[in-house]
Amino acid sequence: MEGNWGELNQDLLHLISKKLGTFSNLIRFRSVCKQWRIDVEPTDLPARLPWLLQPDPTLFSTDYRVFSVSSKTTSQIKLPINHREFGHMFHKAPSMGFLLVNSFKPKQFLLNPLTETKLHIPFPKGYHRTIYMGPNPNSNSRTIKEGIHLVVLKLEFEKNPINSIMFWQSNNDKITTFRIPLYSGPALPGYYKGKLFVTERLLKKTSVFDMETGAKMNVVIPNPGMHDTFDFFIEAMGDLLGVVLSYFCDGDLCMYKLKVYQLKHTDEFEECTWIELQGIGDRVLFLNTENQGFCLSTSDFKGFRGNCIYYLELVEERNKDAKSSFHRRVLRYNMEDGTKEELLNYVDLNATWFVPSLD
Numbered sequence: 001m002e003g004n005w006g007e008l009n010q011d012l013l014h015l016i017s018k019k020l021g022t023f024s025n026l027i028r029f030r031s032v033c034k035q036w037r038i039d040v041e042p043t044d045l046p047a048r049l050p051w052l053l054q055p056d057p058t059l060f061s062t063d064y065r066v067f068s069v070s071s072k073t074t075s076q077i078k079l080p081i082n083h084r085e086f087g088h089m090f091h092k093a094p095s096m097g098f099l100l101v102n103s104f105k106p107k108q109f110l111l112n113p114l115t116e117t118k119l120h121i122p123f124p125k126g127y128h129r130t131i132y133m134g135p136n137p138n139s140n141s142r143t144i145k146e147g148i149h150l151v152v153l154k155l156e157f158e159k160n161p162i163n164s165i166m167f168w169q170s171n172n173d174k175i176t177t178f179r180i181p182l183y184s185g186p187a188l189p190g191y192y193k194g195k196l197f198v199t200e201r202l203l204k205k206t207s208v209f210d211m212e213t214g215a216k217m218n219v220v221i222p223n224p225g226m227h228d229t230f231d232f233f234i235e236a237m238g239d240l241l242g243v244v245l246s247y248f249c250d251g252d253l254c255m256y257k258l259k260v261y262q263l264k265h266t267d268e269f270e271e272c273t274w275i276e277l278q279g280i281g282d283r284v285l286f287l288n289t290e291n292q293g294f295c296l297s298t299s300d301f302k303g304f305r306g307n308c309i310y311y312l313e314l315v316e317e318r319n320k321d322a323k324s325s326f327h328r329r330v331l332r333y334n335m336e337d338g339t340k341e342e343l344l345n346y347v348d349l350n351a352t353w354f355v356p357s358l359d
Helices: 010-017 023-030 034-039 083-087
Strands: 051-055 063-068 073-078 099-101 108-112 117-121 128-135 148-156 162-169 174-181 187-192 195-200 205-210 216-222 232-236 239-250 253-265 272-277 283-287 293-297 308-318 324-334 340-347 352-354
Touching: 051 083, 051 340, 063 340, 099 128, 128 187, 148 187, 162 187, 187 232, 187 239, 216 272, 232 283, 239 283, 253 308
Parallel strands: 232 293, 283 308
Antiparallel strands: 051 063, 051 352, 063 073, 099 108, 108 117, 128 148, 148 162, 162 174, 187 195, 195 205, 205 216, 232 239, 239 253, 253 272, 283 293, 308 324, 324 340
């Protein structure tokens, strides 16, 4: 074909874009030139199913691999961040397309790697671990127009360990900060309906804090079993789910076992209890590392199976010198029959689930 590719008819570009099938193919299509990026609008996008996003060590420092759960294929894209910056990210979806860039630079920011949109966050410098990043959990809207709620934990190492909880809202740029003393070692925090839930793992109980005041509520929720300690809190379509990802060995066979509990509570949380679920319906859970996870519904995202949990399993390999190396693999757990299926046998330790967006 002779002439300028950027001068292709706009209607023809729309027809082509609708035949591309996957979000990653469309991203590469829009990257050909500025005119194609303008003509192919986000309304042309196929379903934005989660990617497993990871740096590609075999290529340049801004090249990444994306694994699609719908097609079970891996493709390559370029992002405006290098591998070192990516390694310092801790994000939790549904994030409406944003990653939390938490480098050692003085400023942290939310970055949409596909549009290069940045939202700077006035957090103090330090290590921040994401508890929640997404839309207002009290709103029915799942769009960025309602603003992003970001709740992070900042570790402070003093004589008595203290957690600083910081809560930021993009629509008013307000930060609320309060502290939670830890008397019994590591804790798992979760954010749900304006409340912070903190499970002290050694005591196997969950305390509740009011996010507006930082005050501890007169509520203590015992863990559902002597041997079950929560590894994830996930806000899931109006419910709070606690996920137990236990690791056990039976002879030479070692594996993970998954349990899911739902918090049953009164309107003001005066009474709360955990109920084990035998299934999660049309919901799908995605478990990241760093005790992070998120939930999607097959009614909103067609093309993948409900009642399943996608997670990253740590794999240790030993060489001839008995030295260990580690990587992860992607597994899908079917809650209906308790079976699991391997989807990808080798991913980088820094791999993370990510819901792409061009909005």
